[in-house]
Amino acid sequence: MAGQNQKTHKDEVMMRLRRIEGQVRGLQRLVETDTYCIDILTQVSATTRALQSFALQMLDEHMATCVSSAVAEGGEERDKKLKEASDAIARLVRS
Amino acid sequence: MAGQNQKTHKDEVMMRLRRIEGQVRGLQRLVETDTYCIDILTQVSATTRALQSFALQMLDEHMATCVSSAVAEGGEERDKKLKEASDAIARLVRS
């Protein structure tokens, strides 16, 4: 049952990434057909936002699972996981 | 000759987008093989940065061509193109 749920969840994550792949291919079509630069830029912004939302979802899940377990455990593992999450957040904020 | 150069340039832009598409597919492989969340997030940040660099290149070219012509022309077209570029920059900064 847990395996079933996990598969469904992975399918959902993969679907999100396939939609983003579709957006990048859409950008290629826009360039191929000489679409106006500004309209291409609008689509680039939309794709960037989709990637950011994906990252935020991944991060949420990571904090609710791996980080939470490590925090409950305590010790070095806790510090390591908190540091890792903090570095990943900094990369997201700065990119 | 100009057509030749333009084609080469379009090819180059397309190649950049295909590399970004490759990065998004790389993300799918990472999810498929249950890669550690933090490593996936690192790749998402790299992909977001690649998209931003692409957008900055498109914007540069747009300013050096369309916006510059409109500014040289003056009048309403100038104001329209400056407003469009400004809105596109705001979307990039905020996304």
Next chain:
Amino acid sequence: MAGQNQKTHKDEVMMRLRRIEGQVRGLQRLVETDTYCIDILTQVSATTRALQSFALQMLDEHMATCVSSAVAEGGEERDKKLKEASDAIARLVRS
């Protein structure tokens, strides 16, 4: 007359910056009174957005004046100003 307008415009720009200074002082009061971290973070995000809006206004004005003049003039000055604006936009997008 032009001097008058310019002064009014500078006053307006200064007022925006003083409001942002007020937001940063507000953050100090929140820290001083041990406000909950998450509420402080909400105010930091608001201050960051105010700074970005300020930057976008400065950039708009710069493009409508300095860059436009340089583009109308053409030559090296045009290329220099376009490059400068492009670099400033890249810094804003990446910060």
Next chain:
Amino acid sequence: MAGQNQKTHKDEVMMRLRRIEGQVRGLQRLVETDTYCIDILTQVSATTRALQSFALQMLDEHMATCVSSAVAEGGEERDKKLKEASDAIARLVRS
């Protein structure tokens, strides 16, 4: 002793915010003395980055203290704190 450390830590946080206030006042001086727009924009980007670093520090501390305690406790408090942190991160990433 703990109180001593806490005071020192709060002093340090306040000092960071005062430095950021100083940067915003520096921006006012630049405007007051008609500094070139591009140089003002460079300083705005530096100020924005300082605010983001401050936010990341606050967030780290919040996760290592409040969120960690709530996660160790479990139950509703855990979910509430994780949701709060996640929303704050999303605001930072998008601002």
